[in-house]
Amino acid sequence: MLSIQGGSGHRFCDGVSRRSFLQIGGLGLGGLTMAELMKAQSQATNGAQGDTKNKAVIMIFLAGGVSHQDFVDLKPDAPKAVRGEFNPIATNVPGIEICELAPRMAKMADKFAIIRSIADSDGAHAATHCWSGVRRGDQARMQQPSIGSFLAKELGSRDSTVPAYMGLTKTCGHKPWCDVGFPGKLGRAYAPVKPDGDDIKAMALKGITLDQLNNRKKLLSAFDGFRRSADNAVFRGADAIYEQAFDVLTSSKLLNALDVSKEDPKIRERYGKGSPKNVSDGPPVWNEQVLICRRLIEAGVRCVTLGFGRWDYHGNNFGQMKARLPLVDQVLSALVTDLHERGMDKDVTVLVCSEFGRTPKINKNAGRDHWPPASCAVMAGGGLRTGQVIGSTTKDAGHPDQRPVKYQEILATIYHNMGINPKGFIRDDADRPIKLLNQNPNPLHELV
Numbered sequence: 001m002l003s004i005q006g007g008s009g010h011r012f013c014d015g016v017s018r019r020s021f022l023q024i025g026g027l028g029l030g031g032l033t034m035a036e037l038m039k040a041q042s043q044a045t046n047g048a049q050g051d052t053k054n055k056a057v058i059m060i061f062l063a064g065g066v067s068h069q070d071f072v073d074l075k076p077d078a079p080k081a082v083r084g085e086f087n088p089i090a091t092n093v094p095g096i097e098i099c100e101l102a103p104r105m106a107k108m109a110d111k112f113a114i115i116r117s118i119a120d121s122d123g124a125h126a127a128t129h130c131w132s133g134v135r136r137g138d139q140a141r142m143q144q145p146s147i148g149s150f151l152a153k154e155l156g157s158r159d160s161t162v163p164a165y166m167g168l169t170k171t172c173g174h175k176p177w178c179d180v181g182f183p184g185k186l187g188r189a190y191a192p193v194k195p196d197g198d199d200i201k202a203m204a205l206k207g208i209t210l211d212q213l214n215n216r217k218k219l220l221s222a223f224d225g226f227r228r229s230a231d232n233a234v235f236r237g238a239d240a241i242y243e244q245a246f247d248v249l250t251s252s253k254l255l256n257a258l259d260v261s262k263e264d265p266k267i268r269e270r271y272g273k274g275s276p277k278n279v280s281d282g283p284p285v286w287n288e289q290v291l292i293c294r295r296l297i298e299a300g301v302r303c304v305t306l307g308f309g310r311w312d313y314h315g316n317n318f319g320q321m322k323a324r325l326p327l328v329d330q331v332l333s334a335l336v337t338d339l340h341e342r343g344m345d346k347d348v349t350v351l352v353c354s355e356f357g358r359t360p361k362i363n364k365n366a367g368r369d370h371w372p373p374a375s376c377a378v379m380a381g382g383g384l385r386t387g388q389v390i391g392s393t394t395k396d397a398g399h400p401d402q403r404p405v406k407y408q409e410i411l412a413t414i415y416h417n418m419g420i421n422p423k424g425f426i427r428d429d430a431d432r433p434i435k436l437l438n439q440n441p442n443p444l445h446e447l448v
Contacts, residue, residue: 049419049420049421050419051419052155052418052419053158054158054344054347054348055155055302055347055348055417055418055419056158056297056301056302056303056304056347056348056349057147057148057151057302057303057304057348057349057350057351057382057414057417057418058290058293058294058297058303058304058306058335058348058349058350058351059130059131059147059148059303059304059305059306059350059351059353060290060293060305060306060307060308060332060350060351060352060353061127061130061131061169061177061305061306061307061308061353061354061355062308062309062311062328062352062353062354063127063172063174063177063178063282063283063307063308063309063310063311063312063354063355064125064177064282064309064310064311064312064313064354064355065125065311065312065354065355065356065357065358065370065371065375066311066354066357066358066375066376067084067311067313067317067321067357067358067368068116068354068357068358068374068375068376068393068397069082069083069084069357069358069360069368069393069397070084070086070099070317070318070321070325070358070368071098071099071102071321071325071376072098072099072114072116072376072378073116073376073393073397074086074087074088074097074098074099075395075396075397076088077395078360078395078396078397081361081362082360082361082362082396082397084317084318084362085318086099086100086101086318086321087099087100088100089102089103089106090106091105091106091107091109092106092107092108092109092110093109093110093387093388096109096114096387096388096389098114099325101321101322101325101326101329102325102326102328102329103329104329104330104332104333105329105332105333107333108333108336108337109387110386110387111336111337111340111345111380111386111387112332112336112378112379112380112386112387113378113379113380113384113385113386113387113388113389113390113446113447114376114377114378114388114389114390115376115377115378115379115389115390115391115405115410115444116376116389116390116391116392116393116400117374117390117391117392117393117400117401117402117403117404117405118353118357118374118375118376118377118391118400118404118405118406118407118410119373119374119399119400119404119405119406120135120404120406120407121355121356121357121372121373121375121407122135122136122372123136123355123356123370123372124136124176124355125174125176125177125312125355125370126176126177126179126355127169127176127177127179127180127305127307127355128146128176128179128182129355129407130353130354130355130407131146131147131148131179131180131181131182131305132144132145132146132147132181132182132184132411133147133406133407133408133411133437133438133439134438143184143185144182144184144185144434144438145182145183145184145185145186145190145434146181146182146183146184146192146305147181147303147411147414147415148164148165148167148181148192148302148303148304148305149165149181149182149183149184149186149190149191149192150186150190150415150420150426150436151164151165151302151303151418151420152164152165152190152302152303153186153190153426153428154420154426155302155418155420156302157300157301157302158300158301158302159253159299159300159301161253161254161300162253162254162257162296162299162300162301163192163193163254163301164190164301164302164303165181165190165191165192165193165301165302165303165304166180166192166193166194166195166296166301166303166304166305167180167181167192167193167194167304167305167306168180168194168195168196168289168292168293168296168304168305168306169194169283169305169306169307170196170276170278170283170284170286170307171196172278172281172282172283172307172310173278173280173281173282174281174282177281177282177283177307177310178283178307180192180194180305180307181305184434185428185432185434186426186428186429186434187428187429189429192303192305195258253299253300254296254299256299257292257295257296257298257299257301258292258295258296260288260291260292260295263291263295267291267334267338268288268291270330270334270337270338271287271288271290271291271330271331271334271335271338272287272288272327272330272331272334273286273287273288274286274287274288274289274327274331278310279309279310279324280310281310282307282309282310282311282312283307283308283309283310284309285308285309285324285327285328286308287327287330287331287334289306289308290306290308290331290332290334290335291334291335291338293306293335294335294338294339294344297344297348298342298344308328308331309324309327309328311324311354313358313367313368314363314365314367314368314369315363315365315366315367316365316366316367317358317362317366317367317368318366319366328352332350332352332378332380335350335380336350336380336381339380339381344381345380345381345382345383346381346382346383347381347382347383348381348382349379349380349381349382349384349413349414349417349418350378350379350380350381350382351377351378351379351410351414352377352378352379353375353376353377353378353407353410354375354376354377355375356370356371356372356375357371357372357373357374357375357376357397358370358371359371360396360397360398361396371398373398373399373400374393374397374398374399374400377405377410379410379413379447382414382417383417384413384417384447384448385446385447385448386447388446390403390405390444390446390447391403391404391405405444406439406441408437408438408439408441409441409442409443409444410444411437411441412437412441412442412443412444413443413444413447413448415436415437415443416443416448417448420436421436422436422437422441422442422443423436423437423440423441424436
């Protein structure tokens, strides 16, 4: 809630006290007021290298463990019990093949980088490893900030009227799948904002018009003017923070970005709709949320995370993939095309990943079970060297046999794209250093 605390109990003509008159909306984050949030974001260290003004990232989590050998790593020469029902198709990059259910992506494979050899999944049915690079068994797991929190701290928001870090994943039955990121040691000021909770609802002005709010803002200035002398740096700083808080409350930029009805109908049609209904205990396959990701980035958000669908197919793997993989094909091709058409492809990095892969052998229920030893990811944008495959797996897709990749190498690549040294530290508000990635990884040299 936007709440500017004052001293006296002066009341305005409408009966609202000076102390409480700003408690009419805001962006409450676990009790953090909008003023506190804007103070934290105004203290971004900006220690990044180069021009980071437009740098941003969209991270899409395929919750449940997508079947890598039925998406981007097909094995047509493997035994039937391994290869499954789908055939590979050629892409516009010679030598690269992907699933026949992804023809749109195949036609623009030169704009994607496919990683086939992720080797260090911790086996947890959760998004945490993908967002932070910290494995489930690591004691520091809940203290390690997600990449979005680090970016919010280091770079801040790209626009003072929108948050730096947002998570769009709808709340679902299996809570670790709807994890949108965690601020850890950095504290709640750097937590992601979720639009399906109280965060965005609190932004509505309750029982007050913008004209009334502006009048009250003027009155506040009049009440406090006598103690804000030109040489009082403390109050001048507070004024700047409160001004930003007013900007967020009165700006329509964030709410407009979340309103997909304002988008060009032709662009909406390109993305497709999907459904806002959760898939069992997982997130929905809701294409318009991916469009909202782009709209939020365009509005100035630095990092957006999104859980897209439930991919835990212990039974009827192929029937469920037939229903849902074409939606992934449509929405990812639309997003990457959109970024290129808008000139955002050099600045906005896209990552699509899952917590682990699926078993090489098809089980008795025509499904594939959990398989941490190998999984895949797709990257795009960010000025990356796309149109290539990184790594490979054995003949049954069971284990990496060339170029095993760690999640932290992927996150290091994103940090590099954002102008941040992935081997560095970021200091919290108490000036304590927090390491970005504890394995000291290098970015994927094939991509940068």
